[in-house]
Amino acid sequence: MSADQPSEVLDSAAAAGADAVAIRSDGRRDYLRALRAWDRDARRGILWCHGLVPSLATSGHPDRIVHLHQDPRGRAQRLAAAVARRGALATLVPSSDMSRRIRGSRSHANWTAELPVLVGDGARSQDVGYLGRISTDKGVDVLARAMKHLEPTARLVLGGDSRYVSDEDLRAVEEDLTRLGPRVVRLGHVTPADLFAQVGVVVFPSVWPEPFGLVAAEAMAAGVPYVVSDAGALPEVAGPEHPWVARAGDVDDLAAVVTRALAATPEEVRLVTDRARQRWEDEFSPRAGRMRVERLLTDLGVG
Structure with missing residues (x-):
């Protein structure tokens, strides 16, 4: 689920074979209202909220995982994060370092796509x-x-x-x-x-x-x-x-x-x-990421 514009997230989800829901809106405030209405009326199962905006939009709703990728900056963001976490099953952050700054959160490291391992073929660059x-x-x-x-x-x-x-x-x-x-x-x-x-x-x-x-x-x-x-x-x-x-x-x-x-x-x-x-x-590999998600859901009793 994502805003309909820009469409990069929806396009990527569709390309990966995932079901995608376009939340049609005119600006961020309208998106927050529309997302909250969709979550209240149409959502089934666990909602994994990536970032502060969807977490805030669905604040207080049940069966949510709040996943913050950045430290809240300034008083307004800190207040928004506190509101966003209400009723969440868990608050995830990408490192133990960040979890020490976000009280009550748990570390859930990111992972990356696999890249080809570079093989040296001569003198090493000094760049x-x-x-x-x-x-x-x-x-x-x-x-x-x-x-x-x-x-x-x-x-x-x-x-x-x-x-x-x-x-x-x-x-x-x-x-x-x-x-x-x-x-x-x-x-x-x-x-x-x-x-x-x-x-x-x-x-x-x-x-x-x-x-x-x-x-x-x-x-x-x-x-x-x-x-x-x-x-x-x-x-x-x-x-x-x-x-x-x-x-x-x-x-x-x-x-x-x-x-x-x-x-x-x-x-x-x-x-x-x-x-x-x-x-x-x-x-940090995709395999490690899948295993981490499985362990999280099991720990939360929703796996």
Whole structure:
């Protein structure tokens, strides 16, 4: 069930063979009313509410699972989240780190599609990759400044865009990227596999408390070397044995960790990436996700 416009969610559900219900509405407020009416009059079985909006729309209704993917920001969102959780069977969040901030929630990790494991076919690239929102909370400005400490031939290969980024935030990022001149390669929208194949290491330098780290999990699936900051759940996703973790917001430390990852021997890289791929299979693969859903429903007595 989703709003009829935009239609991406409905199209994806239909392509996967799922039954899809279009909630016809004119704007968010109308969507909230229409969804609440549908849930009251037509819904049967358990409703899994992905995100704050459907959870708030169906607040107080029985047999619901509230699944929050982001920390509520500001007083209004915190109040909305409290209302949205009323009557829910459970409140799920994507990491133990986030569950410590959302009282009474339980960790339910995300999972990713399977990606082809990259196989090295020659000299390893010294280029550094990033995939995600081009913003300061994601630490792109920190990464750009860290690049100044790397070999001058190393390029920063950026995938993603600046949608939903304020003009002030965007200016701050662009100032640091501009200083790198031709060392910045902008790919725009690109698949994770395409970006991973072009770089020697991919970096996730967030400075805000990441609730999960989906692209980091995709890097684990692809067997590509990666560096994370210690912000939020990123170290939790990477696992306690991952060697390349930098202090969030620390330019010098990030540069040192990226340099160490790029200088790793083929044997060291294989050890780290094989271990990461196994962790992905155990924790973040589609199979692991299905098993986690089955356990949840059994625990809730609705499996």
